[in-house]
Amino acid sequence: MNENTDGNVARAAKLDTASLSDALDKLGIAGQCYRVKPRDASFRMAGRAWTLLYGPAGNPPGTVGDYIDDVPPGSVIVLDNGGRENATVWGDILTEIARRRGIAGTLIDGICRDTQLCRELGYPIFSKDHWMRTGKDRVQVEATGVPVNIGDARVAPGDLVKGDADGVVVIPREHEDRVLAAAEAIESAENRIREAVRGGMRLDEARKQFRYHQLQTRESE
Missing domain, CATH: 1.10.10 (Arc Repressor Mutant, subunit A)
Structure with a gap:
């Protein structure tokens, strides 16, 4: 990433999602992640999107994902689970490793579990809800590094993601300066x-x- 790109992450970190949402509306860009909320109101995150797409588990089922060691520090992990609320794709082991690796946060079109640990560690997770039921044998990784959808917002790898107490906005890379x-x-x-x-x-x-x-x-x- 060049100096300008890194600078834009810092600029986004200083802004709130309400102002960014108004700016997206002003420019006619859809980037608000509908119904996605922080698991704790104190959570804040800003970074570049690292994307992963889930689908229904096959027979035999594929893995829910052992990708965490490949995610660059400072990234926002963006997990498209199709809005599913019957099975989670994120839990305490991933939270602990992500925090240790310096990941900026996790954004899920779906649910997570083990929310107590993310609050204790201060690791930002934004999702539609939380529940304990595992995604193992229910969903599997379809692809990484591809465009995904989070709460009706399209997220491409490298897009700018900002989250705070009001939710999450995604800023397409080609429009971020504006x-x-x-x-x-x-x-x-x-x-x-x-x-x-x-x-x-x-x-x-x-x-x-x-x-x-x-x-x-x-x-x-």
Whole structure:
């Protein structure tokens, strides 16, 4: 990754998902992961997507995955389990190893288990829910390093992923500079509005002065 790419991960880490979501809407880009939430409200993550796709187990069944040692530090592991909520694809052993290896976090279109450990270790996991039932003999790895879907958002390998208390957004690599710039402008305007209101200005006047509504209006094609 070049210096600009690494810098964009750092930029995303400073922004909240609400501003990034508004920026995606402004630019007409779908990147919000529907119904995916952190297993703890304190979890934060930002990094490049490392993707894995699951499918129903065959006969004989394939493995749920022994991939963890191949994931580069700083990555966000992105697991597409098709939104399944009847079997998990992530548990305590993976949490412990991922944290030790410096993985930025895990994002699942589906569920995880062993949530107590991820909270104790402070390892960020974002999923649709959690439940204890194993994915062994129920799902298997179909492919790694391929585009996947997480909560109706397409995630390609290397895309920028940001998660916080409000959920997860995915920023396609080809649009990340525009999205980050728009999100930074939105957050800057919001901060100036807060300062103005604290100083006694009416909210509607502050929003007008700092062109708040224009910042969130979708750009024309």
